[in-house]
Amino acid sequence: MSIKHGLLALLREEPKYGYQLRGEFEEATGAIWPLNIGQVYTTLTRLERDGLVRAAAEPVADDGRSRYEITDAGRAELAVWFETPVTRESRPRDELAIKLALALAAPGVDVSAVVQRQRAATMQSLQELTRLKRGDREGEISWLLVLESMIFAAEAEIRWLDHCEAMLLRHRGRPAKPPEQYAEPAADPAEANR
Amino acid sequence: MSAILDIRGLTRTHGAGEQAVHALRDVSLAVAPGELVAVMGPSGSGKSTLLTCAGGLDQPTSGEILVDGNDIATLGRSAVAALRRRRIGYVFQDFNLIPALTAAENVALPLELDGTRTRAARKYAEAALQEVGIDELADRFPEDMSGGQRQRVAIARAIVGERRLLLADEPTGALDSETGEAVLRLLRDRCDQHGIAGVLVTHDARHAAWADRVLYLRDGVLVGQAGPLPAADSLLQESR
Ligand SMILES: Nc1ncnc2c1ncn2[C@@H]1O[C@H](COP(=O)(O)OP(=O)(O)O)[C@@H](O)[C@H]1O
Ligand SMILES: [Mg+2]
Numbered sequence: 541m542s543i544k545h546g547l548l549a550l551l552r553e554e555p556k557y558g559y560q561l562r563g564e565f566e567e568a569t570g571a572i573w574p575l576n577i578g579q580v581y582t583t584l585t586r587l588e589r590d591g592l593v594r595a596a597a598e599p600v601a602d603d604g605r606s607r608y609e610i611t612d613a614g615r616a617e618l619a620v621w622f623e624t625p626v627t628r629e630s631r632p633r634d635e636l637a638i639k640l641a642l643a644l645a646a647p648g649v650d651v652s653a654v655v656q657r658q659r660a661a662t663m664q665s666l667q668e669l670t671r672l673k674r675g676d677r678e679g680e681i682s683w684l685l686v687l688e689s690m691i692f693a694a695e696a697e698i699r700w701l702d703h704c705e706a707m708l709l710r711h712r713g714r715p716a717k718p719p720e721q722y723a724e725p726a727a728d729p730a731e732a733n734r
Numbered sequence: 735m736s737a738i739l740d741i742r743g744l745t746r747t748h749g750a751g752e753q754a755v756h757a758l759r760d761v762s763l764a765v766a767p768g769e770l771v772a773v774m775g776p777s778g779s780g781k782s783t784l785l786t787c788a789g790g791l792d793q794p795t796s797g798e799i800l801v802d803g804n805d806i807a808t809l810g811r812s813a814v815a816a817l818r819r820r821r822i823g824y825v826f827q828d829f830n831l832i833p834a835l836t837a838a839e840n841v842a843l844p845l846e847l848d849g850t851r852t853r854a855a856r857k858y859a860e861a862a863l864q865e866v867g868i869d870e871l872a873d874r875f876p877e878d879m880s881g882g883q884r885q886r887v888a889i890a891r892a893i894v895g896e897r898r899l900l901l902a903d904e905p906t907g908a909l910d911s912e913t914g915e916a917v918l919r920l921l922r923d924r925c926d927q928h929g930i931a932g933v934l935v936t937h938d939a940r941h942a943a944w945a946d947r948v949l950y951l952r953d954g955v956l957v958g959q960a961g962p963l964p965a966a967d968s969l970l971q972e973s974r
Contacts, residue, residue, distance in 0.1 A: 656950065656958045663960035666943040674922070674944075691940065698939040706776070 543575065543583050545621040548592060548614050555596040555609035558584060570672075570683035572690065584608055592617055636697070640704060651708060659701045666694040736803070737764035738898050738931035739788055744797035746783050746954075757783040758954045760797070767898075767929040770922060772942035774935075775951035781935040784951070785901045788933060789822050790814045802898050819848045822899045823892025827907035829884045831876040831891075837863060838872040841891045850895075862890035866920055882913035889917070893924055900924065900932040906941050918944040 543565075550556065550564050562580045566573070587593040592614035596607040610618070636658065643649040669691050673684070746758040758780045765771050773781050786792035787799060790806045799806045802821055806814055824830075831840050841859035846852060863869045866886040876884050885905060892900055902921060906914030918934075922944050925932045934945060942948045947961035 659950070660948075660958050660960035663939060663943065663948050666939060667945070667948070667961065670940075670943040674919070691943075694943075695940045702776075 542621070543579060544587060544592075545618060547580070547583055547587065548610060548618045548621075551593060551608060551610040551614070552618065555607035557607050558605060561608075567680075568682045569686045570680075572686055587614065652705065655701050655705050655708075659698055662694050662697050662701070666691065666698070669694065737766050737800075738802055739763070739765040739933065740798075740800040741784075741788060742798040742800075744784070744787060744799065745795050746780070746787060746792065747795045756954045758787070758794075761951075761954070761956055763949065763956070765899075765931040765933060767931055768925050769947070770925045770932040770934060770945045772934045772936055772945035772948045773951060774937070774939070774942055774948060779951040780954040781951055782903055783954075785824075785903050785933060785935060788899070789824060789901050790818050816848070819844050820895065821897060822901065823889075823894075823897040825885070825888050825892045825900070825902040825905040827904040829876070829881075829888045829908075831884060831887055833876050836873050836875055837868070837879070837887045837890075840876070840887055841894050844891065845895055858894050859890070862894040863887070865893065865924075866890045880913075881909050882916065885909060885913075885917055886920070889920060889924075893928075893930065898930060900930050902932065902934045904935050904937065906936060906938060911940070914938065914941055 546565055547561050550561050550568075556564070558580045559577060561584075562575050562577055565575055565580075584593060588595070588608070590613075591611055593608045593610055596609045598606075640651065640654065643651045643654050669687060673687055673691070741761060741763045744758055744761045744763075745756070748755040748757055761780075761784065763771070763784075773784060775781050783792065787794050788801070790799075790801070794807065801817060804813075804817060806817070809817065832843070835843065838856060838859045841862050842850075842852070842855035845855040845858055850858070860869060860872055863872055863886075866889050868883055868886045868890070871879060871883060871887070876887070879887070885908075889905070892902075900921065905921070906917050909917060918941050921932055921934065924930050932945075934942070936942050945961070947959055949959045950957050
């Protein structure tokens, strides 16, 4: 998550104080990425060093801090950010995929149990996200977008886990029960693939 | 609060000996008033069997099923039928509406079968249609409605009168994602506001997430569950 670009985006309209940026950042993202004020000032200091923002002359707040304003270089940087798709490689490595791969490789690890535990945990987050959505029928669109992005991600992870489980079963076979006993006459083939 | 649906040690076996298919094995589940429980699992894992047993449409091989305190196994055939008409509502993926009847007539049908006079049944049906937000479609026939509207009629039929238990078998399976979500909101509201107990079978994690608890079936066995309710933890079985 790029705090740097988030702050630049918030400064596009007018100069703002650090505390104001923090509040607006959390408002826009539904407080899903809480920022502490220290992170905001550290980022602003770096942005200032790189010439992307500068301290505005007036007015100065009670604590002596001034507002920050975006520079032309900052606007150019922001434009590039919006124009460039986020690449999957720029995201952190997927710990879950690595964990499952290693669980498969390690003898004595019950991979199905790992999958089921993860699925239950991810479902629980999905339930919490859904509760947030439920309570917020007329929510702000920016916040709903962020919420939906997390819902889609959780949903995708669960589907991927279902897929892993099905692959594991196929890989190992099911010697205890002959497959023909499990053939459901009216089975919907699309259903089986989900 | 005592459970509306209380399933204890439910086993359902089709056939016997070598050929036996264990559709459900020793499944226990209690659903409290106002609670919505989702059941997930691959095709053939026993989800529909769980619902048909809970609704008195199929008989357990062993185990107990109590609906509103009545043990389905010990009730006579006609008492089960009456319980089904009065207390239990079903919603299926393919809606199961009667094409020759209007929305209101479809919804009123279970009441009329149960001896309610036509005019009174119509009133209840209109109230149920209003609750699911489609009272203006009362006189329309199913073929003149969208999938989402038909599913709302089916839900109205499942909640009409004084239903306590709502059983929904893949109710969103034939709907697009947005319409499906609206159906879930509706089921959720019914449970929250009217103290109905709901059991929902779905393939869609996004829809299951509307439930208080999500149960996982594998080959007829409950293998785990997700849900923030502390009471749920005691039922958790990590794996077989
Ligand atoms: N009448 C029946 N006779 C024999 N086997 C059946 C019958 N009904 C269901 N089954 C079997 O019981 C298992 C569970 O079926 P079902 O409850 O329909 O699963 P799901 O709804 O999860 O797809 C399946 O293996 C199915 O083939
Ligand atoms: Mg089924």
